[in-house]
Amino acid sequence: MYSSIIISVASIGLAVLFYSQASAYPLAASRLPMLLAWAVGGLATLVIVEELFKARRRNKIAQAAPEAAPAPDDNAVLDSAMIPPILEAEDEGPKPIVWSAALPFAAGIIAYVTLIPYVGYLLVTPVFIALGLAISGTLRWVPAILVALGMTALVWVVFIWALYMPIQLVPAFFE
Amino acid sequence: METSFIAIGFANALTPTNLMFMTLGTALGLMVGALPGLSATMALALLLPLTFSLPPETGLCMLASLYLAAMYGGSIAAILLRTPGTPAAAATLLDGFPMASRGEAGRALGISLTSSLVGGIISGIALLTIAPFLGKLVLLFGPVELFAIAVLGITMIGTLAKGSPMKGLLAGALGLLLAMVGMDPTTGTARFTAGNINLFSGVPFTVALIGLFSIPQAIALAEQARGKQPRPAQISDRVIPRLPEFLRLLPNSMRSAVIGVVTGLIPGTGGDTASWFAYNEAKRFAKDKSRFGKGDPAGVAAPEAANNAVVGGALVPTIALGIPGSSATAVLLGGLMVHGILPGPTLLTDYGDVTYTLIWAILLANIPLFLLGLLFTRFSVIVMRVPRMAVAVAIVVMSIVGSFAINNNLFDVWLMLGFGLLGYIFERAGIPTAPMVIGLVLGMLLDVSLNQSLLIGRGNWGIFLESKISLVLLAIAALSILQATPFFRLVFGRFGRRKAVPQAGTMAGDS
Numbered sequence: 001m002y003s004s005i006i007i008s009v010a011s012i013g014l015a016v017l018f019y020s021q022a023s024a025y026p027l028a029a030s031r032l033p034m035l036l037a038w039a040v041g042g043l044a045t046l047v048i049v050e051e052l053f054k055a056r057r058r059n060k061i062a063q064a065a066p067e068a069a070p071a072p073d074d075n076a077v078l079d080s081a082m083i084p085p086i087l088e089a090e091d092e093g094p095k096p097i098v099w100s101a102a103l104p105f106a107a108g109i110i111a112y113v114t115l116i117p118y119v120g121y122l123l124v125t126p127v128f129i130a131l132g133l134a135i136s137g138t139l140r141w142v143p144a145i146l147v148a149l150g151m152t153a154l155v156w157v158v159f160i161w162a163l164y165m166p167i168q169l170v171p172a173f174f175e
Numbered sequence: 176m177e178t179s180f181i182a183i184g185f186a187n188a189l190t191p192t193n194l195m196f197m198t199l200g201t202a203l204g205l206m207v208g209a210l211p212g213l214s215a216t217m218a219l220a221l222l223l224p225l226t227f228s229l230p231p232e233t234g235l236c237m238l239a240s241l242y243l244a245a246m247y248g249g250s251i252a253a254i255l256l257r258t259p260g261t262p263a264a265a266a267t268l269l270d271g272f273p274m275a276s277r278g279e280a281g282r283a284l285g286i287s288l289t290s291s292l293v294g295g296i297i298s299g300i301a302l303l304t305i306a307p308f309l310g311k312l313v314l315l316f317g318p319v320e321l322f323a324i325a326v327l328g329i330t331m332i333g334t335l336a337k338g339s340p341m342k343g344l345l346a347g348a349l350g351l352l353l354a355m356v357g358m359d360p361t362t363g364t365a366r367f368t369a370g371n372i373n374l375f376s377g378v379p380f381t382v383a384l385i386g387l388f389s390i391p392q393a394i395a396l397a398e399q400a401r402g403k404q405p406r407p408a409q410i411s412d413r414v415i416p417r418l419p420e421f422l423r424l425l426p427n428s429m430r431s432a433v434i435g436v437v438t439g440l441i442p443g444t445g446g447d448t449a450s451w452f453a454y455n456e457a458k459r460f461a462k463d464k465s466r467f468g469k470g471d472p473a474g475v476a477a478p479e480a481a482n483n484a485v486v487g488g489a490l491v492p493t494i495a496l497g498i499p500g501s502s503a504t505a506v507l508l509g510g511l512m513v514h515g516i517l518p519g520p521t522l523l524t525d526y527g528d529v530t531y532t533l534i535w536a537i538l539l540a541n542i543p544l545f546l547l548g549l550l551f552t553r554f555s556v557i558v559m560r561v562p563r564m565a566v567a568v569a570i571v572v573m574s575i576v577g578s579f580a581i582n583n584n585l586f587d588v589w590l591m592l593g594f595g596l597l598g599y600i601f602e603r604a605g606i607p608t609a610p611m612v613i614g615l616v617l618g619m620l621l622d623v624s625l626n627q628s629l630l631i632g633r634g635n636w637g638i639f640l641e642s643k644i645s646l647v648l649l650a651i652a653a654l655s656i657l658q659a660t661p662f663f664r665l666v667f668g669r670f671g672r673r674k675a676v677p678q679a680g681t682m683a684g685d686s
Contacts, residue, residue, distance in 0.1 A: 003604035004342065011349060018352055021367055029359035029366060031629070032622045036352045043345040046660060050341050097603055098398040105397040106596075109390075109571055113588055116575075129568045136400040138564040151569060158225070159576045166583050167576065 004051050008044040015040040101136075108132060121160075121167050125152045180523075181303075184531025188539050193236040196229070197536060200240035201543040202551070207241070208248015209555040210566060211258040212399075215245035216609075217392050219506040220384040221570070223513065224577035231514035232532035238510050239486075239533055240540035242503055246446060246483045247291040247548060251555045254283045254475070255407035263446025263482035266454040270467065270474030272408075277470060281412035281552075286472050287479045288548040289416055290428040292541050294480035297432035298439070298487025299538025302494075305440075306534065309495035310523035318627035319638055321519070323648035325621045328498035329614055330652040331442045333659070336607035340659030346601065347610035353378055354618020361626045373586040380509050380615055382578050382587045383594045387608045388502070389574040390595025395602075396567035407559045414552050420472065427457050427473050428480040435481035439488020442500045442613075446485045450478030487537055494522055494530055497620065502609035505616050507533070512616075513581075519620060 019037035022030040112128040129148035133139045139147060160167060187193060200222075207218040219238055226234025249261030254271035267287065274283035316324070329347045336343030356367045357377030368374040431453035438449035457477035458467045467474050489500035490507070497518030499505035508518050511533075516526045523530055578591035598608045632638030639645050 003600070004606065007600065007604050007606060008345070011345060014349075014352070018355070018367060025359070025364050025366060026362045028361040028626050029364040032625050033352065033355040033366065036348060036355065039348045040345065040352055043341060043348050047339070047341050047345055050339065095395075095603065101398040101400065102394050102599075105394055105567070109575075109592065112571070113575060113585075113592065117585060121576075125572060129572065132397075132568040133562075133564055136397070136564045138400060138562040147565065151572065155572055155576055159580060162228075164228075167579055 005048055008047045008051075011044040012041050015044070104135075105132070116167070122152065122156070125155070180527035180531045181307075183528045184533075184535045187232045187528065187532040188236060188535035193233050193532070193536070194543075196233050196237040197240040197540050198543045198547065200237035201244040201540060201547050204241035204244025204246075205248040205251075205544075205547060205551045205555070206558050208245035208260045208264075209251040209558050210561065211252045211256060211260050211559075212392060212396050212563070213566070213570075214261055214388065214392070215242050215249075215263075216501075216503045216506055217388040217570070218245055219503055219510075220381070220388045221573050221577055223381050223384065223506060223510055224580040226510055227513060227580065231511065231516065231529045234514070235507065235510055235529065235533040236536040236540075238507055239536040240543060242507065243295055243483060243486055243537065243540045244544050244547070246486060247288060247479065247544060248555075249482070250287040250291070250475070250479050251284060251552065252407075252559060254287065255280060255410075255556065256405050256559060258405065261446070263450055263485070264478070265447060266450040266478035267475055269454070270469070270471050273468070273470030274472070274475065275408040279412055279470070280408050280410045281414040282416065282472070283470075283475050284410065284552050285414045285416040286420070286424060286475045288414070288545065288552070289421055290424065290431070290476040290480040291483040291548075292545050293425065293428040294432040294435055294483035295486065295541040295544065296538065297429065297480075298436050298484040299534075299541065300487075301436045301484075302487035302490050302534050302537055306491050306494045307523060309491060310520065313495055313520040314524070316520065316644070317642075318624040318631065319642045319645045320648070322621060322624035322628050323639065323642075323645035323652070324496055324498060325617045325624065327648045327652040327655075328442050328492070328496070329610065329617055329621075330655045332613045333610045334655045335441070336610050338605045338607055342604075342606045343610050344656065344659055346606050346608065347614045350611035350614020351618045351621065352614075353383075353611075354615045355622065360619065360623050371586075373584065373590075377619075378615065379581055379587055379590070381513060381581050382591045383615055384506055384509055384612060385574050385578050386591040386594025386596075387598035387612060388506075389570050390592065391599040391602045391608075393567045393570040393574070394595075394599050396563040396570070400562070400564040400567065402563075404560070404562065407556050410553055410556065414549060424472060424476040427460070428476050430456065430460070431477040431480035432484040435484025436488040438481070439485035439500060440491055442492055442498060445489070445501045445503075446482035449481040449485045449488075453477040453481030490534075490537065493518075494534070496520070497522060499613055499616055502612050505609075505612045508616060518616065 015037040018033055022033040022037065108128060108131065112124055115124045126145070126148040129151055130144045133144035133147060134141050203218065203222065204215070207213045208215065218241055222238065222241060226237065245261060246263055249259055249264030250267045250271060252258050252260030253264040253268035254275050257268050257272040259265045259268055271283045271287065274280065329351065330344065333344035333347035334340040336346070354377070356374055358364070358375055359366055365375055434453045434456060435449040438452060454474060454477050457473045458464055461467065461471070461473060489504045491500070493499045493504040493508055497520065499508050511522070511529065512518065516522070516529060574591060575588055578587050579585065581587055601608050628638050629636070639649060
């Protein structure tokens with residue numbers, strides 16, 4: 001619930017920013033952006049209302065019968081008209097974030113992209129892959145390094161050797 | 176003219192280079208489909224940069240065959256692992272996995288492959304016949320009608336997207352808003368660029384696609400990396416189905432294929448919806464319904480024929496109207512856009528040779544799919560053993576190199592990661608990303624047609640109500656938005672509940 005509300009509030013902020021900037025543009029350039037800013041603002045407000053409405057109803061149900069199973073929300077009711085019951089059992093809704101895995105992985109991606117211009121693709125890519133495979137416990141260090149070298153070579157063959165992509169290959173100070 | 180385009184397209188699709196790339200696309204699609212957690216859209220987005228250096232028709236042949244093959248590939252994981260390889264294969268596991276459990280994995284996969292073939296052929300024929308007909312009709316449309324079609328497209332995709340319709344609409348509107356970044360096509364004003372020269376040509380659609388579809392899946396795989404990897408069931412029996420069984424399942428496959436084509440025609444619905452519809456219908460038509468869910472071959476044939484048939488159906492609005500029916504077809508449209516071929520009614524006229532090659536590729540890709548499917552199916556057990564973290568890091572490396580390849584610019588890589596983060600947050604908040612992608616595609620069309628329409632109407636917004644087609648389309652769009660609001664459901668829900676009270680009473684009495 002909170003994630004949807006936070007995204008909706010951020011969307012309203014973006015709409016306000018786009019609207020204020022668009023007001024300085026010529027009419028033909030500002031017409032659709034201003035219209036869309038209103039649409040985003042309105043829809044985001046409706047999502048917030050919907051989320052609060054659902055939360056209120058969930059609370060009411062929980063207070064009335066705490067031992068009973070939670071009632072399906074509006075979407076589940078709508079969906080159930082179309083989808084066989086077996087899917088409802090499969091559909092568990094949005095999964096929670098596993099911070100302990102997602103955060104280091106995301107940090108690794110950011111570090112990888114940051115380092116490419118300085119350290120070069122040929123050095124930083126196998127390091128990123130090997131660290132990912134070894135630290136996660138997927139492979140031991142030696143196989144992880146071998147897999148990393150193989151994958152780097154494959155991407156190099158396809159994108160750089162065959163497609164002539166001008167990416168920084170070696171550390172900048174070597175050039 | 177059209178006949179010559181059909182002939183050119185056929186000849187183009189049959190060149191040795193294009194056939195080779197079709198086979199390559201099929202092999203990649205089978206592998207991606209067989210790996211749980213990877214979608215056809217993600218594979219298409221990742222491979223899009225590879226097509227830059229290829230002629231447009233060759234690139235499209237590869238992407239089309241990959242799309243088709245990933246649909247079948249999804250069933251391999253569903254049958255052998257009880258985890259659908261793609262969302263469209265979710266219905267297949269209900270009967271596919273019980274068949275595999277009793278040692279009939281090969282038979283289930285063979286039925287899945289032949290049904291996919293039937294679905295793919297029917298969808299290709301439908302695409303080849305419906306799209307040109309609709310394309311001719313659309314040539315009569317002016318900017319007013321095009322604006323209305325684009326509005327209807329985005330509202331339908333938003334409201335029919337998985338989850339809350341309000342969230343779908345919000346994602347679509349955000350996509351449209353982000354499409355406004357860059358030079359305004361009418362006045363040349365740089366909009367919302369914050370002075371950054373990299374944004375003057377707008378948000379690169381391909382970059383956004385790669386980020387939205389690849390990075391969230393890579394992070395999700397990394398999250399599951401420490402979990403136990405399921406072991407696939409063994410294939411010990413024959414994969415090629417016997418002729419009597421194929422013929423017995425043929426009416427079911429053909430009916431399901433028609434369901435798939437029709438479902439695909441509706442923007443916003445995809446292979447998953449079609450496969451559930453087809454599964455339901457197969458069960459309804461079955462003499463012994465109790466066998467469904469316990470390993471009935473008809474329960475494998477129906478969803479597989481339907482999800483492959485969706486491919487052609489979803490491409491009809493994409494090709495005829497320039498409005499992608501799903502996120503995967505949006506990527507295929509992106510494949511055209513990177514070669515300077517803009518979406519819209521001119522796809523079948525000005526770019527007829529390329530577009531008809533794509534249509535023929537959808538039909539002809541069924542041949543390598545069937546042949547490689549027979550060869551690959553046993554090998555797929557090995558692919559499914561690839562550790563999740565290895566797939567996750569491979570996706571990240573491919574995404575980064577692929578997004579860099581678009582403009583040879585590191586800014587695009589950061590932009591891709593930004594969209595990736597956005598896609599991940601959206602996914603975890605239950606907000607669909609497909610409407611945002613469609614919004615990004617349709618933004619420019621909407622902007623240009625709006626300004627052209629208002630020029631024709633001399634600034635009068637009433638121009639949109641003067642055309643009957645536009646009026647009807649905008650009324651449907653307004654209704655679809657209205658039905659998505661909580662107030663509408665509140666009012667009609669109360670009305671419905673009031674009517675349902677006596678029925679509820681009867682049920683209570685029965686118990």
